[in-house]
Amino acid sequence: MSLRSSIGQACADAWLATLFWHTRHAPWVAAALRPAIIRGAWALSPGMRAATLANAAHLLGASSSRSERKRLALGVVGNFLDAVIEFGGNRALTSEELSARLGSVEGEAAYVQARAAGRGAILATAHLGSFETAMALLTQREPKIHVVFHPDRSPLFERLREQQHARLGIRDARVTEGLPMWLRLRDALRSNEVVLMQADRVMPGQPGVAVPFFDCAARFPTGPVKLARLTGAPIVPVFSLRRDDGRIDIIIDEPLWPERTPAAPPGRTDPLLLGLVRVLESRIAAHPEQWLCLHEVWAGSSVTDAADVAESAPRPIAAVTA
Numbered sequence: 400m401s402l403r404s405s406i407g408q409a410c411a412d413a414w415l416a417t418l419f420w421h422t423r424h425a426p427w428v429a430a431a432l433r434p435a436i437i438r439g440a441w442a443l444s445p446g447m448r449a450a451t452l453a454n455a456a457h458l459l460g461a462s463s464s465r466s467e468r469k470r471l472a473l474g475v476v477g478n479f480l481d482a483v484i485e486f487g488g489n490r491a492l493t494s495e496e497l498s499a500r501l502g503s504v505e506g507e508a509a510y511v512q513a514r515a516a517g518r519g520a521i522l523a524t525a526h527l528g529s530f531e532t533a534m535a536l537l538t539q540r541e542p543k544i545h546v547v548f549h550p551d552r553s554p555l556f557e558r559l560r561e562q563q564h565a566r567l568g569i570r571d572a573r574v575t576e577g578l579p580m581w582l583r584l585r586d587a588l589r590s591n592e593v594v595l596m597q598a599d600r601v602m603p604g605q606p607g608v609a610v611p612f613f614d615c616a617a618r619f620p621t622g623p624v625k626l627a628r629l630t631g632a633p634i635v636p637v638f639s640l641r642r643d644d645g646r647i648d649i650i651i652d653e654p655l656w657p658e659r660t661p662a663a664p665p666g667r668t669d670p671l672l673l674g675l676v677r678v679l680e681s682r683i684a685a686h687p688e689q690w691l692c693l694h695e696v697w698a699g700s701s702v703t704d705a706a707d708v709a710e711s712a713p714r715p716i717a718a719v720t721a
Contacts, residue, residue, distance in 0.1 A: 415483075419559065422487035429484050437477050450695040451475050457613050458687045473485030474688030478528075480693055481641065490563060494655050497535050498694055502626040502642055506651035510678055511545060513654040519588030519632045520654075523623045523681055524639070525599035526691040529647045531563075534595060536565045536647070543592040547622065548570045549602035550706050572624075574605055580625075588630040596623050598636075600692070608668055610676045613684075615697045624672045627657040634671070636678045640686055652678050 404496060421428045441448055451472035459467055489497065513520050522537075524530055546569050551557050564571055570587075572580050572594070584594050598620060601607030607618040628635050633654035640648045655678075660671045683690045 401609055412553055415553060415555050419487035419490075419555075420482065422484050423491045426484075426488060433477070433480060433484075436480055437473065439471060440476055440480075447476070447693045448472070450693060453695045453697070454692055455687075457615055458684070458690075459464060460614060471687055475690065475692065478641070478689050479691045479693060482529065482531065484662060485529060486559070486563075489532060489535060490559065490566075494539060497532065497548070498539065500532060500645065501536055502646035502648045503529075504649045504651070506653075507610050509653050510637075510651045513633045513635050516633065517591050518630065519591050520593050521588070521623050521626055521632050521634045522595045522637045523598035523634050524595065524637050525598075525683065526597060527638050527683060527686065528689045529639040530639050532647050533637070533649060534565075534569070537593075537595070538569060541593045542568075543570065543587070543590075544568075545570045545572050545587050545592065545594045546593065546619050547574060547580075547584070547596045549574050549605070564682075574602055576712055584626060585630055588626065588632040592598070594626065594632075596620075598623050598675060599683075599690075600696075608672070610668060610673060612676060612680055612697075618674065619676055619679075621669075621672065623675065624657075624669050627655070627671060628669075630663065631657060636682075637673065638682050640689060650682065652682075 418429060452468050454475075455468035455471040456463065459471060510520075524533075534544070534546065546564065548560075548571070550573055551560070561571070563569075572584060574580065588594060599616045601620050605620045605622060606621050609616040610619050612619075623634050626632065633656050635654045636652040638650045638652075640650065641647060655671055655674055657671060660674065662671075663669045
C-alpha cells in the first residue's frame, strides 16, 4: 500500500506540475482540455464520484433525481478544476492584474464596522468559489494576514502555496503546529491583525463538533469560535464567488460579536458556532456548484445535543434559500 500510495502521489504531482505550467505559459491549453479532464476525473475516481453524489443528495434533498445530483456533482468537479487552474495562473499575475479580477464587493460597511472595533478580525470563509484569489485581493487592504490551513498531501501544491504566500506577505499558520500556532493567532488578534480561517471543514488535528446542516449533521471546526471567545474579536463571514466571466464577487456578511451571543451551558453547542453555520449554509445553498468538497461531508456525523436536533428541520437547498 505504501508503494501504491507513493506512485499515486508521484502521478498526481506530475499531473499538477503539467497543469500549473500550462496555466502560466499556455492557458488556452488548460481551457481547451477542461471538459476532457472533468470527464476523466469522473470516470477514473470512483471515490470522488461517490462522495460528490452523496453530498449532492444532501444539498438537493431526498426528492432530487439521480440526474440532478450528477449534474451538481459534475459542476463541483468542474469548479474545483477551475480553482486549481486559477491558483496556478495567479502566480504569473501582478497586483494590478489581480485587482482587475474583482467584480463587486457586497457588505463592505460590515467589514469597516468590524475593523473599527480595533480587536482584529476573524474572517471565516468556506471552500467556496475563488477563495485563494480573494485572499490575494485582501492583502491589498490588510498589511498583516494570518492564514490557518492544514498542509496538503501534495508536496508540489504546498511548495506553490508557500511561494504564493511569501510573495503576498501572508503569514502561514499550520494547524499541525498545535498550541504555539493558536497562541500566535491570539496575539495577532490582540494586535488588531486579521486571521483568515476555513470554517466549513474539520481537518486532521482540528477539534470539531457535529451541527445540523441542511438535512443532517456535519462536523465543523471550533477554532473560529474559540478564538473569538478568547480575544473578543468579531467573526466576519466572507465569501468569494466566481462569475461566468472569471471575475470575483466578494460577499461580506454581518459580523458575529462574541459579547452579543451568550456562551452555551456545559454540554451544549456554542450558539456562536450555530450562527456561523447558518450563514455558511445559506451561502452554500445559493451556489452549491461552487462548494469545492470532493470528500463526503456528512459521513459519520450525528448531533448529540437534543436541543440542536429539536431546532433543526430538514433543509435542502429549496428550504434554505426560501
